[in-house]
Amino acid sequence: MTQITNRIDHVAWMCRPENHxxxxxxxxxxYDVSFEADDGGPDYGLRLTWWSAGLEVLSPAGDPDLPLAKMCWDYLxxxxxxxxAVVMGxxxxxKSIEHAREQGFTPSPLFSLPETDKPWLRRVQECTESVLDVFLDQNLAVGRIITDGDGPSLAEQRAGIAAG
Structure with missing residues (x-):
């Protein structure tokens, strides 16, 4: 398993859907890279495209009243x-959310990847994030992102099925 802790895991840019x-x-x-994943979508309210070296592009998708789409449109x-956001692993x-609350901040609810059967999800064992506060007009977030190409995928874990 690979997990980045106590340093920046990734940065995310927000853009309008037509520019994504x-x-x-x-x-x-x-950067001469190929992005690995393009997921989310209209049912999720958010499109996310990411590359394992720490780059992510986000945009609202679907019904603007969906919670994640609304968050995107409000931000834009x-x-x-x-x-x-800058996401610290x-x-x-x-525990990070509780620490932020003890310090007087109001963290966001947990954010997790959407349900998907995309092949890239085999590499992702866990992905949860929360925005802890705004700093210099940008979101400061924390995330627990664990990847492992050999273990059960997040989708398999959610279904309670061990990978073969």
Missing amino acids: DAYVEKLSKI GKRGEGLF VDDVG
Whole structure:
């Protein structure tokens, strides 16, 4: 298993849906990488495209009243496109949330990956995140993101099925 802790796990940019593909293409060209995942969607309220080296592009999707779509549109309306969050890897998101509350902050609810059968999910054993606060007009988040290509996928874990 691979997990990044006590350092930056990834950065996420928020953009308008019509710009999503162009921004992914630009990051791919600049860093000479291919993004591994493109998931979420209209039923989830959020499209997310990510690459394991710590780059992520987000945009609202589907019904604007879905909680994640609303969060995206609210963010875009207030701040516009740009850096959405810097995510610090932690061992325990719940403990980080409690620590933030003890310090007087109001963390967001836990965010987890959508249900999916996409092949990239085989690598993801766990992915939970929470925005702890805003710093210099950007979200500071924590995440427990564990990857392992040999173990059961997150989808298999959710279904209670061991990988063969």
